[in-house]
Amino acid sequence: MKLTIKVKTNAKENRVENTADGGWRVLVKAPPQEGRANEAVIEALAGHFRVPKSRIAIIGGFKSKTKVVRVGACEC
DSSP: OEEEEEEEOSOSSOEEEEOTTSOEEEEOSSOSSTTHHHHHHHHHHHHHHTOOGGGEEEEEOTTSSEEEEEESSOOO
């Protein structure tokens, strides 16, 4: 499944939440430097959806607050 998410960095805690418009927002403690926030987003989503981190991939928006993420089956 593909999700479009909005990321908030430097938050008080790592958390995944639904927004009022049906979208997803991921809050992470990590700063947006050297890919730390992207790694934290993957960890937060893996915990929320209860899947291994290897099943989460950022496929768009690597340097943006709005990202496209694939959750679930791999593209083998």
